Amino acid sequence: MSDIDLSSAGFRGVVIQKNNGFYRLATESGERICSLSNHLRKGGDVELVVGDEVVFDAANQVTALLPRRNWISRRAAAHTCEQLIAANIDQIVPVFAAANPRPAWHLLDRYLVSAEAAEIPALVCITKLDLVAGRGEVNEIEQVAAEYRAIGYPVLLTSTASGEGVDDFRTVLRGRRSLLVGKSGVGKTSLLNALEPGLGLRVQETNSVTGKGRHTTTSATLFPLDQGGAIIDTPGIREFGLWNVDGADLAYFFPELRPYLGKCRFGMDCRHQDEPGCAVRRAVTAGQISPYRYQSYLKLRLDP
Template sequence: MERQFTGVVVRATGSWYDVRTEEGDTVKCRIRGRLRLKGVRSTNPVVVGDRITAERDEDGVGVIAEIMPRRNYIIRRASNLSKESHIIAANIDRALLLVTLFAPTTAPEFIDRFLVTCEAYRVPVTILLGKADLAAEDPEAVAQFKAVYEGAGYPVIEVSSVTGAGIEEIRTLLEGHTTLLAGNSGVGKSTLAGTIEPGLDVRVGSISESHLKGRHTTTFSTMYPLSSGGFLIDTPGIKGFGLIDIEEAELWHYFPEMMQLAPQCRYYNCTHVHEPGCAVRAAVEAGEMAWSRYESYLKMLDEDEKYRK
C-alpha cells in the first residue's frame, strides 16, 4: 500500500476528514498540526472539495500534509459577532441555491448575500425555486420572484420532489460536475438530493410547526458521488450569510444588473447611493431594477461595514 496519496476531501467533521483517493478508496484522515498555524482566518482550514496530499501513519490513518491551491470556494462570516470566516466548500463548478416562497419563506436578503459571495468567488449559480407544488397555488408570487432573479441574470428552475418538476433539468446540470447544494434549513435540500439521486443516504428532517423553521438535519458538508459521474455537495442548513473580505467600494460589482447599468452613471466612482445622475437609482425608480435587490445592496453596505476593516 502506497504510503503517500492524493485525493479530495468528501466529508469534514472538524477533526476528522474522509478523503476519496484517485483510486476511489475512502481514507479517514486527520490534519497535520502545522497546517493550523499558517494564519488561516477560517474556522475550518480543510474543507469539502479540497484537493490534498496525505500520507499514512504507522496505524494506516491518513495525515493531511498539504492543501493544493483552491480554484474557488464559497465563504461566509462565521457568526454575526465574528470576524472569522467559515468556508462551506471549495473547487465548485456550480452552486444550486434552493429557496422557497412558502413553508418556510426564504428571505431575499439571504438569497442576495449568497449570490454576492458566489459572484465574488466566481462560482456560477442556478436558483432552484423549491416546493413548486405549493408555489403553484400563488402563480403571481412565482412570476414576481422569477422576474427579479432572471432579470438579474440568474437561471431559475421550479422544482418539486413531490411532482418531479425540474428534476431532470437538475440532473443534466449535475452531469460530470462538482455541484454545491445550499439553502436555509427546512427548504427540502436533503429530500431534493434523494430525489435527484435515488438511494443517496442523506438524512431528512421535519419542519418545526411552532416556528416553521427547519431542524438542522445535515451537520457537516458531505460530497456524494453521482451516477452521472459528477459529485453533489450537500451542506448544513444555513441560517445567516454574513459577507467577509468584500470591500465596500466593490460590493456593487457583484450585482450583475448593477454592473450593466453603472457605465451610464454620471460619475465613474458612483456608489449608487446618493450621487446625482446615478443610472442604478434611476433604474430602481423606473422599476427596471428590483427594489428588493437594491434594498439588499443598501443593507449590506450598512450592516457589514464594520466587518470589512
Template sequence: MVHGVVVKSTGSWYKVRTPDGQVYDCRLKGKFRQKGIKSTNPVAVGDEVAIKLSDDNSENVITDIADRKNALIRKSTKLSKQTHIIASNVDQIVIISSIVDPKVAFGFIDRILVSAEAYRIPALIVFNKFDLCRSDPAIDTLAEALAIYDLAGYPVLLTSTKTGKGLEEFKALLHDKYSVLTGQSGVGKSSLINAIQSNLDLKTADVSGYNDKGQHTTTFAEMHELDFGGFITDTPGLRSFGVVDFEKEHLSHYFPEMRERIQDCKFNNCMHINEPGCAIKKAVEEGEIAGRRYDNYIEMLNDDSFQKQF
C-alpha cells in the same frame, strides 16, 4: 505520499478520496493551525490534499493543501472575525429555496449570490416545493421571484419532489459538474438529492410549524458522487449568511445587473445611494433593476460584515 480530495469534514476528522476510489479517514497535521488561518476550518470539502498513510490506516495525516481555485465562504456565526469555508474548487453553486414552508428569504439568496460573484463561481437558483404554491399570495411571490432573478440574469428552475416536476432538468444541470447545494434549513435540499440519487437516503425532516423554520438534517458538509456523472456537496442548512472580505465600494460590482451599468453613473465613486446622475437608481426607477434587489444591496451596505475581516 498520496493525493486526494476531501469529501467530508467533521471538524476533527476528514474523509479523503483518492483517484482510485479509496476513501481514507485522516487527521490534520498540526502545522496548519499555526499558519494564521482565520477560517474556523483550515480544510474544506473539495480541497485537494496530500496525505501520509500509516501502516494500519489509524493515523493517516493530511500534510499539504493545494491552492484553491475558488471557495464559498461565509462569516462565522460565533466568531465575528473569523470565516467558515463551506466548500472549495466548485464548478457551480446551486441555491435551493422555497416560496412557502419556509418562506422565501430574498436577502439570504442575494448574499449567497454576491459571494458567488465575488469568487467567480457560477450560480443558479432552484425554487423547490413548487407543489405548495397553491394560494394567490404564494403564486404572486413566485412570479415576483422569477421576475427578480430574470432581470439579474440568473438561471432559475422550479422543482417538486412530490410531483417530480423539474427533476430531470435538475439532473441535467448537475451532470458532470462539482456542485455545491446550499440554502436555508427546511427547503428540501436533502429530499432533492434523494429524489435524483436514491441510494444515498439522506435524512430529511419537516419544517417546524412553530416558527416556520427548517430543522437541521445535514450536520456536516459531504461530497457525494452522482450515478449520472458529477459530484454534489450537501451543506448544513443555514439560518443566515454573513459575507466577508469585501470592500463596500465594490459591492455593486457583485450585482450583475448593476455592474453592467456602473460606467454610466456620473461619478466614478458612486455608491448608488443619493448621488446625482446615478444610473443604478435610474434603472431601479424604470424597472430595469428589481427594487427588492436594490433594497438588499442597501441593507448589505449597512452590514458590518463588509468590514475587512483578514
C-alpha cells in the same frame, strides 16, 4: 505554501467530509479517514474544507493542501473572521422552499453576491412547488423566478412530491461539482434523495409551530452523482454575512448595475445612494433595474 513535489509527497485525495479533526477523503483506492500531520497542525494556518484536494501519506496523515481554484466563505457569527464553507466548486445552488418554510429572499442576494465575488456561476432552485399550486403564493414564486432570470441567473422550479423539475435539475448538475446552500427545511436533502435514491438520507419536516426547519445535515458532505459530477450538501444556514466584499465594490457584484457604473456624476466614487446625477438611480426610476434588487444593494451596503 511552498511548491509540492508530488512524485515523493504521497497520495492525492479530495475531502468529502470533516468531523472532529478527522477527514474523510475520496481517493483512487477508495475512502480514507485521515488527520492533519503534525507539521500542518503545528503551523496552525491550514483549515481544510469539503472539496479541498490534499496530499496524504501511508499513515493517513494529510501532509499538504493543494492550491484551491476557488472557495465560498461567509462572515462568521462573531463578525470578525472568515468561515470557509467549501472549495473547488463549479456552481453554487441556493435552495429556497416555495413554502414551509416561507422563503427568505434577502438571503438569496447574499449568496449571489458571494458567488459573483468568487467568480462562481450560480443557479437558483426553488423547491416544494406543490405546496403553492393553485394558491396566490405561486404568483410570487413565478415573479421572483422571472426577475432573476432577467438578470441572467437560471432558476429551476421543482417538487420532489410531484417530480416536477427534478430531471431538469439532474441535467444542470451533470458533470459539475455543485454546492447546495439554504436554510434548514427547504428541501435540500429531499432533492438529494430524488436525484440519488440509493442514498436514503434522513429527512425531517419543518417545525409546525415556528415554521423553521430542523437540521438533518450536521456537516458539509460531498456526494458523487451516478451520472457524473457531485453535490456538496451543507447544514442549514440562517445567516450569511458577506466576507471580503468591500462596500465600494459591492455594486459590481450586482450584474444588472454594471452597465451604469462609472456613468454617474461622481464616476466610480458614487455610492448609488443619494448622490445627484446617479446613473444607477436613474435606471431604477426608468424600470431598467428592479427596485427590489436596488433596495437589496442598499441594505447590503449598510449591513454586509
